[in-house]
Amino acid sequence: MVWRKVAIVAVTAVFELCQSAWTQTPTYGVGRAPTPEEIRAWDIAISPTGKELPQGHGSAKEGAAVFVSKGCGGCHGASGSGGPAPTLVPSKGAQPAMAMTCLAPCVNDSNAMAIHSPFATTIWDYINRGMPLGKEGSLTPNEVYALTAYILYKSNVVKEDDVLDAESLPKVKMPNREGFALPPTWKHGAPRLQGYP
Amino acid sequence: MVCYAMNGEPLRPQQGFPLRLMVPGFEGIYQIKYLRRIKVVDRYYMTYDDYGHINPDPKVTALTHEIGPKSVITFPSGGQRLSGPGFYEISGLAWSGTAAIKSVEVSTDGGRTWKSAELRSPALPMAHTRFGLHWNWNGQECTLMSRCTDALGSIQPTRAEVAKYWNQPLDGNFRVPGADNSVQPWRVAADGSVHNGLA
Numbered sequence: 390m391v392w393r394k395v396a397i398v399a400v401t402a403v404f405e406l407c408q409s410a411w412t413q414t415p416t417y418g419v420g421r422a423p424t425p426e427e428i429r430a431w432d433i434a435i436s437p438t439g440k441e442l443p444q445g446h447g448s449a450k451e452g453a454a455v456f457v458s459k460g461c462g463g464c465h466g467a468s469g470s471g472g473p474a475p476t477l478v479p480s481k482g483a484q485p486a487m488a489m490t491c492l493a494p495c496v497n498d499s500n501a502m503a504i505h506s507p508f509a510t511t512i513w514d515y516i517n518r519g520m521p522l523g524k525e526g527s528l529t530p531n532e533v534y535a536l537t538a539y540i541l542y543k544s545n546v547v548k549e550d551d552v553l554d555a556e557s558l559p560k561v562k563m564p565n566r567e568g569f570a571l572p573p574t575w576k577h578g579a580p581r582l583q584g585y586p
Numbered sequence: 587m588v589c590y591a592m593n594g595e596p597l598r599p600q601q602g603f604p605l606r607l608m609v610p611g612f613e614g615i616y617q618i619k620y621l622r623r624i625k626v627v628d629r630y631y632m633t634y635d636d637y638g639h640i641n642p643d644p645k646v647t648a649l650t651h652e653i654g655p656k657s658v659i660t661f662p663s664g665g666q667r668l669s670g671p672g673f674y675e676i677s678g679l680a681w682s683g684t685a686a687i688k689s690v691e692v693s694t695d696g697g698r699t700w701k702s703a704e705l706r707s708p709a710l711p712m713a714h715t716r717f718g719l720h721w722n723w724n725g726q727e728c729t730l731m732s733r734c735t736d737a738l739g740s741i742q743p744t745r746a747e748v749a750k751y752w753n754q755p756l757d758g759n760f761r762v763p764g765a766d767n768s769v770q771p772w773r774v775a776a777d778g779s780v781h782n783g784l785a
Contacts, residue, residue, distance in 0.1 A: 431622060431623050432623070432625065434625055434627070434631055434633050435631070435633065436627065436629065436631055437629065437631065437632065438629075506632070507632060507640075508632055511631075511632050511633060514631075514633045515633070518633075568642055569632075569640045569641065569642060569647075570640075570641060570642060570643060570644035570646075570647040571630060571644075571647070572630060572647055572650075572651065573644070573647060573648045573651075575651075577611075577684070578684060578685065578738070579684070579738075580684065580738055580740055581648055581649050581652050581654055581683075581684065581740075581764075582645055582648045582649055585645075585649065585654075585740075585751060586741065586743035586747045586748060586751055
């Protein structure tokens, strides 16, 4: 009984300490403000305008060499298709899927990013943040530009000699540029879709 | 909302410690765990993380982000077993991405007739609302369903109603476009076992 009372007192004391701590919004002595370099390293989302794209450039020829040296074909297939990872180079005549059948680029022609994605910047962003699997972030901007150019060249979107950089990449006209509906402008409290059950 | 705690304790790793984003009313993929950065932008970026939310059809896009009125019976539900005929309380949860839950109806005959369920917790916008209905099971096979209506008057549809809207055949391949808020049926077998009514 005595121990139980002591325990209750102790718990109450801790609780009150916490309460006074909340009201003073302490810092707990952990954490610090990130440096501009750290913020830059985290700020990897690339706009369709390309305004965040770094300096650098690459062509399809350079990309072909990077594709081999980084072992991309190990997962994506030596020619960019047929591997266990998503198809990068669709077969001739592949059309974008009428509707999404899965949540990410899939192992099929119709969802290959070169014919599916509305913006070339999306491919740059994807490679830069997500590839190679397990070594994300290890590619230099030049390598990412080169790989993007290589995939787009093999998919007949750009020419082999085209050099992609922060200026030219956002201007690449993607085959599926007009293929997506923009998200609805949100008016919270309105029905999602008039006439929908 | 940027959340650092839940139920009086710091977020658990499974829930996204130390910080997670909460976007009430939107589907789960928006509730980013292990939140590291927030970048406010002036247009849709369509980056890696947007890939599941772009669609050629503006109608599908409109249904993809917010969830419509949705409910599910949690008891009796798939995998559970009723011990025999007699009195039970059917219980479940209802929610809507756009508004508070206004009413919930329950059917014990596969959708032929519906009875009003009681709301057993305050109906707050975008929050789970508990509902219940007293039920005498006669021991015969039956199908339980729930459907809810939110404060905007939107009614939770059955898969058949959704398929009719999209003019698509209702078969095993039919997938509700956008965020799926269709009615979930549970089939109660004569031995009391409860099964997924869609399987």
